[in-house]
Amino acid sequence: MTVTPTPAEVRQSEVGRARRRKEDARLVTGQTRWTDNIQAPGLLHIAFLRSPMAHARITRVDVSAAREMPGVVAAFSGADFGAEQGSLPCAWPVTEDIVIPDHPPMATETVRYVGEAVACVVATDRYRAADALEAIEIDYEPLPPVLDLEKALDADSPLVHDAGNRAYTWTLSNGDVEAAFRDAPVVISRTFRQQRLIPAAMEPRAVVVTPLGDEYTVHTSTQIPHILRFLLASVTGVPEHRLRVIAPDVGGGFGSKLQCTAEEVLCLLAAKRLGRPVKWTESRSEGNLTVHHGRDQLQRVQIAAEADGRLRGMKIDLLADMGAYLMLVTPGIPLLGAFMYNGVYKMAAYDFRCTGVFTTKMPTDAYRGAGRPEATFAIERLMDELAAEIGVDPVEVRRRNWITHGEFPYDTVAGLTYDSGDYEAATEKALQLFGYDKLRAEQKDRRDRGDTVQLGIGISTYTEMCGLAPSRVLGQLGNASGGWEQADVRVLPTGKVEVATGATPHGQGHVTAWSQIAADALGVPFEDVSVVYGDTAVVPRGWDTYGSRSLAIGGVAVHLACEKVKEKARRVAAHLMEIDPGDLEYAEGAFRVRGAPAEQGRSIQELAAAVFNAHDMPEGIEPRLDSSATFDPANFSFPHGTHLCAVEVDTETGFTKIRSYVAVDDVGTVVNPLIVDGQVHGGIAQGIGQALYEEAVHDAEGNLLTTTLADYLVPSAADLPAFVTGRTETPATSNPLGVKGVGEAGTIASTPAVVNGIVDALRHLGVRDVQMPCTPERVWRAIGGAS
């Protein structure tokens, strides 16, 4: 008779389990450490006066009347801070001749976008601070705004900065592109516009700076406490070891909180001047104006192909709107796309060129996907146009071009090595879940009937580079940062485990996923692991969270640190059991003699207690059952997948309804399917936002018109179908867990899937493209409704 062990007897692997997130109860109820919840004795509130002009010289600022207002403790102009305020940093000078303009946190002579801070008031409460702003006198001498990317480069354009409106031109080339295009049977050229987006994280930014002697604690809603500590020290001159930066709990960022902001610097300076804690919480409208924006590129793209659709090469020529200044990684964003325009496809020649352009708008910088959504949009839109041109199904044209499973690892034309992937499997699964053939039949039927509502099918077979990043590669690209991540694992005297991670979460669920990784590695219960993060005094080292890096780098560091702890525990166990360490095996949370029953071993809890009192330690082992590890990957990770979107377009009104959406993603080993689904769902929604709803719009004077969520539309659950998600699991080979990033994949994949669907629905009506966001009016005009 065979005895099947009950689940309680065999420890179920934590990795792969759909664990509910440990952190959610407090996050969703708000009973937690949001920065705006933080109070301090004697707390003052700061409010900023912001430029109402896109471009102007400041001829006079007088804050004296504001200083006399009730409750006002201080008021400052940019000049009051003088040289002390430094210049906001740009850490990614992409070329040697790049123009990096001086960027004072508070403007002193010239304003260059609407919303730029020009003065501030510090008062005993928010209301008084806001009232006193109205007493500040300020005179401007208007200068011409610079708003159009192409016109900004004209010789007679007004200048944003004296050095000219061109920040840089960066190129990348491989193979003989001219030959690829010469005599090519098919050439497709398009111009796509990646509209300017506003990140719109749920939690607005907030900062609290608390001085204690010459030491400053900065609570801030940031993705990057560690990087920020270093940056604040360099900008303000407050020594790094006198600064403690805490990102308590952070309600979303999408890249917008990967920044060293003017407000963080100015709150620090004000607190330093006054010797009292200072708080700032932005309003939604203030955020729409002054949180860095995303995208905003003009893409001139061309592919050359054989008559059967096999790609020969591609040429990309970008204009990227930097906005008025270069912020932390502004110039590098298009470069993160430069390596992805070839997508999942093979071709012999590639030419990429990007010019960064200054305009009098809020600077752009990282926004979910950062460069890669733009690239993926271009190639996936072009593949659909190519399919239409040669008259084959869009799935088929992709099959003819993609890297096959047997060809990995594969060196791409853009210079990357994709370590693993299985595009065939993901696509096959997606087609089945979607019911592709049935929908194609319905599409034909609706076309034949001339139905008012036309059906379109959009496909996107994407990959992306994430898990930022091998430090060596960052160096080669001129990026000043490193790409490793750090974890500390401590087994406490009672055998509970504390993990300290340098990858600071802002909503992703690190606490849960790291608990699963540590629980498996150490053989302890999931509940016995806690995770600390986000405080430079508690976790001194880290490169934080962005670029879908946390799991693939930070999660791997947790795993490695656990392995080191185990090695230490092995030596202690061997010593106590008077046996050779090599004769011990670790299973179910205990070291035991190979093959012996678990009860005769020493559990990790017993070993923790033994190390704590250190009564009997082996030679050369310190009495701490802890370890730290860093992980610096040898390569990026390359998640991929196939997304299919069915849209119904009302040809009378131009309204697009997403009828169904299938996403099959390959993110390597899945640590927690619930978290992966959550990331995919949110990512898809955000990408749909770009396709259908979102756009930062300026008027002819450079005023932002979309300052509220009534004007800047973001989708809610009511606008979206129930997403169908599926997965294939092709482990990454670049890390021991086989994991890839998932944070940005959905956003990268979904935008082209939706727009491809709209064009597919309307192609028989002569539509070849619709400018994003595909508003009902734009779609109606594309069909010719206005004529």
Place this chain on the structure above:
Amino acid sequence: MIPARFDYAQPTSLPQAVSVLSDAGEDAKVLAGGQSLLPLLRMRLAYPSVLVDVGCVSELRGVRDEGDHLFVGAMTTQHDLVRDPLIREHCPLVSLTAATVADPAVRHRGTIGGSLAHADPAGDLPSVAVALDMVFVTRSPREERRIAAADFFLDYLESALETDEILVGLEIPKLGPGWTYHYEKFHRTAQAWAIVGAAVAVRRADGHIAEARIGLTNMAPVPVRASSVEAAVAGAAIDDDVLRRACATADEGTSPASDLHATPEYRRHLARVLTRRALATAARA
């Protein structure tokens, strides 16, 4: 953003509310659900000296059957407009339309009085008020007035209410049996305001449309009736082509605005399409 300083009063009866409001002078404002007023305050687009919160004035509450019409207190929330059995039975267009306003959080606070007094042509309920010929019952220190819907909306965000006048409630005519209804709202996201909306009541007889009332949302600085379509569909067959021809003039006499979401040309087109669809849906209900 945060509002500038203001004083706050909370009267508990209508006479008290009227006197508090008139004593407070020109710059006082009535506060109902706050869903339109508070955003204006927070963006510092309005600087009232006193907010007179009428939330505790019992005379402004409740829904009563008064024979040929319902009386609906000004403080009736949009949520209650959706749920109230009397309104659902006698004035279903009000319930149908209220259900499309914003989201549940807004509807639990926003009131019928505030929606109408605010006189926003993009609001959904004003077009219903003109379509149904609601009567606005008001009180000021001088008089009690009954204002016809056609005379209530004067311009963009401007109504016939004097600064010291309180909207007490609405008399909403019962159209009686034989009428069917639909509100066709066109908006980009579920929580967004209408780009254009068409509020329609139809009386059927012998398989034809005998009579129709049509109010249009956001086609002018005030809600408007599509009178030429009302005339054209009287006696018309319930047929798409017939309705299409009848609705060709739906935008006649309108002057739609241009904004971020639509041009006037597109709004005119939508008015024709939505009116037709609303009529067809109501007539086939």
